[in-house]
Amino acid sequence: MAHKKNRKEYGELCVPETTFVDYKNLPLIKQYVSIHGRIKPRYYTKVPMVLQKRLARAIKQARFMGLIPFVK
């Protein structure tokens, strides 16, 4: 059960009343990107699988729109 204790809270990542991670939420997204601009793997983020996938999608959308770099 240790790994479950280490998990982050669910709600703070999502838009309220949804389980949707917004690509416009740059302060949040930047926390899940390494200093070189890569998506942090799940064993660092401790985020549930569903959210990790949404997070990855949000990061990719933000990259596409030139909000965060692909590579630093």
Added chain:
Amino acid sequence: MATKAKASKKAAHDDLESMDGDDESTRRYELMAIIDPDVTEAQYKKHYEELKKLVTQHGAVIDFEEEWGKRELAYPIKKRKHGFYVIFNFDGDSAQVPELEAQLRITNFVIRHLIIKLPKGYAPQKYELDAELPRIEDRLEQRNERRGTRRPGNRRPRAGSGAPRESVKPVETKSAEIKPTETSKKEAPAKVTKKEAAPEVVKADSEKELKKLDKKLEALLSSDDDLNL
């Protein structure tokens, strides 16, 4: 714990269904577009209105619009380093969205666009886009505050490990400062004569070099003048 996880998974599944498996033809979408920055403000407003028209022409009802203004891009897109960001949230016909997308691809002043489906219950949010990240220590403190109900024994060592480092650093610097002074006191009498002699030579050298540089500079300046003539 297990029940909670199950509930969250269920919620996520429902949400996925609402995003992908809806039978209704109308759905909420969000369009973000970057408008060419090499235009005047009047032209930009024209482009903005045109874009709005384009969206409404495709059977969409805009219920939220936002302008971020001119922002620096994270990397150059079509050789532009800046862009006007525009966001529309609209209820659209799912059959017409591909057409809208095709039109957007053709329009010259849109250098990039993105259309995404919005989940049920999405309300437009405002974010502090350029806010700096909080320091890791602050984030740890926040987390600890949030988990205040936790037993103190569990997390103390980790939370405490940040503080001693701070206290250690100044000590190190102090010792580094102190050591040279001690050594200088000990070695000072022996090295005084050498130290006095050495700087003079250096000074002389530096003066010579300065003079040389001055001459070179003058020569360069004069040659520049010739070139200009």
